[in-house]
Amino acid sequence: MPTAPLTSSRAAFTAIAISVASLALLQNLVIPVIPLIASDDGVTADAASWTITAWLIAAAVATPLLGRIGDLRGRRNTFLGVLAVVALGDIVASFAPDLTVLVAARVLQGIGGALFPLAFGLLRDVMPAERLTGAIGATSAIIGIGGAAGSVLAGPLAELLGWHGIFAVPFVVAVAGILLTVVLVPQSSARAVGRVNGLSATLLSGWLVVLLVPLSSGARWGWGAPLTVALFGAAVVLIAAWIVTELRSAEPLVDLRLMADRAIWPVNAAALLIGAAAFGFWGYLPQFLETPTASGWGLGLGVQSAGLTLLPLLVGMSSVGFATGAIARVIPLRVMMALGAALMAAGVVFAVLEHRAVWELAAAGGVFGLGIGLAYASSASIIVESVPADRTGIATGVNANLRTIGSAVGSAFAAAVVFGSVTPGSSPALGGYTVAWLSLAAAAVVAAIIVLAVRPARRTSAAIVPLSASPDEAFVDAA
Numbered sequence: 401m402p403t404a405p406l407t408s409s410r411a412a413f414t415a416i417a418i419s420v421a422s423l424a425l426l427q428n429l430v431i432p433v434i435p436l437i438a439s440d441d442g443v444t445a446d447a448a449s450w451t452i453t454a455w456l457i458a459a460a461v462a463t464p465l466l467g468r469i470g471d472l473r474g475r476r477n478t479f480l481g482v483l484a485v486v487a488l489g490d491i492v493a494s495f496a497p498d499l500t501v502l503v504a505a506r507v508l509q510g511i512g513g514a515l516f517p518l519a520f521g522l523l524r525d526v527m528p529a530e531r532l533t534g535a536i537g538a539t540s541a542i543i544g545i546g547g548a549a550g551s552v553l554a555g556p557l558a559e560l561l562g563w564h565g566i567f568a569v570p571f572v573v574a575v576a577g578i579l580l581t582v583v584l585v586p587q588s589s590a591r592a593v594g595r596v597n598g599l600s601a602t603l604l605s606g607w608l609v610v611l612l613v614p615l616s617s618g619a620r621w622g623w624g625a626p627l628t629v630a631l632f633g634a635a636v637v638l639i640a641a642w643i644v645t646e647l648r649s650a651e652p653l654v655d656l657r658l659m660a661d662r663a664i665w666p667v668n669a670a671a672l673l674i675g676a677a678a679f680g681f682w683g684y685l686p687q688f689l690e691t692p693t694a695s696g697w698g699l700g701l702g703v704q705s706a707g708l709t710l711l712p713l714l715v716g717m718s719s720v721g722f723a724t725g726a727i728a729r730v731i732p733l734r735v736m737m738a739l740g741a742a743l744m745a746a747g748v749v750f751a752v753l754e755h756r757a758v759w760e761l762a763a764a765g766g767v768f769g770l771g772i773g774l775a776y777a778s779s780a781s782i783i784v785e786s787v788p789a790d791r792t793g794i795a796t797g798v799n800a801n802l803r804t805i806g807s808a809v810g811s812a813f814a815a816a817v818v819f820g821s822v823t824p825g826s827s828p829a830l831g832g833y834t835v836a837w838l839s840l841a842a843a844a845v846v847a848a849i850i851v852l853a854v855r856p857a858r859r860t861s862a863a864i865v866p867l868s869a870s871p872d873e874a875f876v877d878a879a
Contacts, residue, residue, distance in 0.1 A: 408526075408584075408586075409526055409527050409528060409531065411584040412522075412526040412527075412584050412585045412586070413523065413526070413527065413535050413538075414580065414584065415577065415580035415581045415583070415584040415585050416479075416519050416522055416523060416526075416539065416581070416585065417538065417539060417542050418573060418576055418577045418580055419479070419483055419515065419519070419574070419577030419578070419580070419581055420515055420516065420519050420539055420542055420543060420546070420577075421542050421545075421546050421573055421577075422483070422486060422487075422512075422570050422571075422573035422574035422576075422577050423486055423509075423512040423513070423515045423516075423546070423570070423574075424542060424543045424544075424545065424546020424547055424549075424550070425546045425547075425549060425550045425553075425569065425570040425573065426455075426486070426490075426509050426512070426550065426567075426570050427455075427546065427547040427550055428547050428548075428550040428551040428554075429550040429551075429553075429554050429566055429567070429570070430451045430452065430455075430506070430554070430563075430566075431452060431551060431554070432551060432554040432555050432558075433554050433555070433558045433563040433566065434448050434449060434451070434452075435448075436558060436563045437451065437499070437502065437563055440563070441498055441499045441502075443499050447499060448499065449616075449617075449620075450499070450503050451499075451502055451503055451506045452506075452616070453612075453613065453616045453617065454503045454504075454506040454507050454510060455506045455507075455509060455510040456510065456612055456616060456804065456808065457507075457510065457608065457609055457612050457613065458506070458507040458508075458509075458510025458511050458513070459510040459511070459512070459513025459514075459804060460513070460608045460609075460612055460801055460804050460805070461604075461605045461608050461609065462482075462510065462511040462512075462513050462514045463513045463514050463516065463517060463797045463800050463801050463804070464517075464604065464653070464654060464794055464797040464798055464801055465514070465596070465601055465604070465605070465653075465797075466478060466482060466511070466514030466517075466518065466793075466797075467514055467517035467518060467521075467793035467794045467795075467796065467797030467798075468596060468653055468654075468793060468794040468797070469596060469793075470514075470517075470518045470521060470793040471521070471790055471791060471792065471793040471794055472595070472596065474587065474588065475518050475521045475522050475525065475588065475793060476522065476581070476585055476586075476587050476588065477587075478514075478518055479515065479518045479519070479522060479581065479585075480578060480581055480582065482511060482512055482514050482515050482518065483512070483515065483574055483577055483578050483581070484578065485508050485511050485512065486508065486509055486511070486512035486515070486570075486574050487571055487574040487575055487578070488508055489505045489506070489507075489508030489509035489510075489511075489512070490505075490509065490567045490568075490570055490571035490574060491567075491571065492504065492505035492508060493505035493506065493509065493564070493567045494564050494565070494567045494568060494571070495564065496564070513800070513804075514797065516543060516796070516797075516800050517792070517793050517794070517795075517796035517797035517799075517800055518793055519539055520536060520539070520780055520783075520784055520792060520793075520796045521792040521793045521796065522585060522588075523535045523536055523539065523784075524784055524789060524792055525586075525588040525789075526585065526586065526588075531725065532781070532784070533724060533725050533728045533733070533781045534722075534724055534725020534726070534728070535725070536724070536777060536780050536781045536784060537720075537721050537722065537723070537724020537725055537727075537728075537773075537777035537778075537781065538721055538722045538724070538725075539780075540721050540724070540773070540776045540777040540780055541717060541718045541720070541721020541722050541724075541773060541777065542721070543776070544714075544717040544718065544721065544772060544773065544776065545714060545717065545718045545721075548710060548713070548714040548717070549714075551686075551707065551710070552707045552708075552710070552714075553566075553569070554566055555704065555707070556704075557569065595651060596653060597645075597646075597649055597651055597652060597653045599645055599649075600642065600645050600646055600649060600652060600653040600654070601653055603638055603641050603642035603645055604642055604653060604654070606638045606642075607634075607635050607638035607639045607642055608801075608805075610631045610632075610634045610635045610638060611631075611632070611635040611639075611805070612804075612805070612808055613631055614627075614628045614631040614632055614635075615805075615808040615809060615811075615812045616808060616811075616812070618812055618816075619812060619815040619816055619819070619820070623816065643656065653794070654794060654798055655791065655794075658787065658791065658795070659795075659798060661786070661856075662854055662855070662856050663782075663786040663856035664783065664786050664787070664795070665854075666850045666851050666853075666854040667734075667737065667779050667782050667783060667786075667799065667851065668783075668798065668799055668802050669802075669847075669850050670737065670741065670775075670779070670847035670848070670850050670851045671779050671799050671802045671803045671806065671847075672802045672803070672805060672806040672809075673741075673806060673843040673844065673846055673847035673850075674740075674741055674744065674772075674775050674776075674779070674803065674806065674843075674844060674847050675802065675803035675804065675805070675806025675807040675809075675810065676806040676807065676809045676810030676813070676840060676843050677741075677744055677745070677748070677810060677840040677841065677843050677844040677847070678744070678772055678803075678806075678807060678810065679806075679807035679808075679810045679811045680810030680811060680813060680814040680836065680837070680840040681744075681747075681748050681751070681768060681810075681814075681837055681840055682710075682713065682768070682772075683807075683810075683811050683814070684811075684814050684815075684818065684833070684836075685706075685709075685710065685713075685751070685761070685765065686706040686707070686710065688751075688755075688761070688833055689701045689705075689706040689709055689758070689761060690702070690706050691827050691828070692827060694827070695827035695828075695830075697830045698827060699758060699761075701758070705758075709758055709761060709762050709765065710765055711762075712762045712763065712765050712766030712769065713765035713766060713768055713769035713772075714769060715766065715769065716765075716766045716767065716768070716769025716770040716771075716772075716773060717769040717770070717772050717773040717776075718769075718773065719770075719773070720740075720769075720770050720773030720774050720777070721773040721776070721777050724736075724773075724774075724777040724778065724781070727774075728778075728781070733778045733781050733782050733785075734778070734782065734851050734852065735852070736774050736777075736778040737774065737775050737778040737779055737782065737848075737851050738847075738848040738849075738851045738852045739771075739774055739848075740770075740771045740772065740773065740774025740775030740776075740778060741771065741775050741844045741845070741847040741848035741851070742771070742844070742845065742848045743767055743768070743770050743771030743774065744768050744771035744772060744775065744841075744844040745771075745841040745842070745844040745845045745848075746767055746771070747764045747765065747766075747767035747768030747769075747770075747771060748764070748768065748837050748838070748840060748841040748844070749838070749841050750763070750764040750767060751764035751765075751768075751837065752833070752834050752837050752838060752841075771844075775847075776803075779799060780796060780799065783795050783796050783799045784796060786856075810840060810843075813836065813839070813840070814836045814837075814840070817832050817835050817836040817839075818832040818833055818836050819832070820832075
């Protein structure tokens with residue numbers, strides 16, 4: 401690990417954290433203003449929702465590809481390039497004259513999804529070994545805080561600046577991140593050997609697109625619609641072709657044999673389930689809170705009040721994320737991840753059982769937030785310490801992508817169960833939320849069981865370089 405002075409490491413962490421915050425703010429920023437976008441551009445809400453789908457697809461495709469490019473060509477330069485693309489996307493979105501241009505801007509912003517694995521790789525390059533887990537936990541907390549803050553701030557910012565103006569804040573943060581990264585984050589000499597496998601990259605991009613489009617739009621198109629079924633079928637074919645290509649390649653984009661290691665695959669499988677539980681609950685809790693009292697069970701909160709009710713979730717997530725380093729000295733990372741998944745399940749079950757008062761749902765959200773903070777921070781740390789330094793970007797990119805796919809699955813599942821049979825103008829039934837949320841709580845419990853039940857095999861060789869090795873040593877050993 402690096403031997404830079406502690407003050408230099410802290411300065412580098414600050415630059416990386418601010419850069420990541422610029423993207424985290426953009427994750428959910430447009431969701432509350434979809435009706436405004438649809439109204440101003442004269443389109444349906446269904447069409448305006450492509451601003452979300454475009455982000456999701458671009459992030460899913462860019463995350464593993466640019467993570468691998470960062471491993472090969474240098475994470476710092478790749479990180480700066482991605483930040484510049486995000487800032488450009490902010491500018492284009494701020495002046496977008498119509499929905500088509502706005503969707504293009506969201507694609508540019510979505511490419512910034514690669515910042516997350518690149519950030520974890522940079523942290524491995526610049527942080528002392530004893531502080532790496534804490535730095536990763538704090539960065540994971542910032543990602544969660546930014547996502548939540550985007551949801552809360554979008555409404556007030558749109559009222560003050562108009563929906564075009566909401567992109568000014570992440571643009572300023574992105575520019576600050578670029579300047580600070582240039583000044584404070586040193587270049588690393590660690591590089592992977594090889595190239596980006598073009599066929600594998602094409603197949604990976606293809607199956608991510610044809611999988612995520614129907615997952616995001618299937619509830620509106622109909623799950624049995626010919627287009628939905630055809631896209632899911634194409635995704636299966638492309639996934640199979642991608643797996644065969646990767647296994648036969650001398651230079652795979654994603655080393656599936658490494659991903660199948662007992663130290664890694666349980667964490668990735670759990671990440672998929674945790675992503676589903678996170679967004680299936682968190683994403684629909686505001687709508688639960690805003691259900692009219694005329695439904696017979698709803699609390700009838702306004703948008704602003706519902707946002708404030710989510711604050712305990714945000715506080716729980718951030719407090720645990722920033723304390724991950726200290727917690728990891730007492731609790732092993734895998735136990736921490738399982739505990740996080742269990743707390744997520746507990747928060748969901750509490751919300752299902754006790755939801756007659758706002759404070760009960762706020763408390764449930766707080767427990768859920770603690771769980772997310774533990775699970776997200778520990779999963780990233782486990783992946784970083786389980787792979788060679790020259791594969792950190794692609795490995796953490798795959799982990800992040802599985803959470804993204806999981807979030808799309810969880811969101812689609814919740815939408816189908818809660819709103820699938822709701823007639824226009826009516827409120828969903830409480831039973832729909834109960835079935836959806838208990839199913840997602842069960843998914844979180846399964847995630848905890850997987851992480852605890854599958855133990856890493858004992859190492860007899862340096863196939864996977866320990867976290868205590870320096871980036872240069874890891875490169876030499878892996879090569």
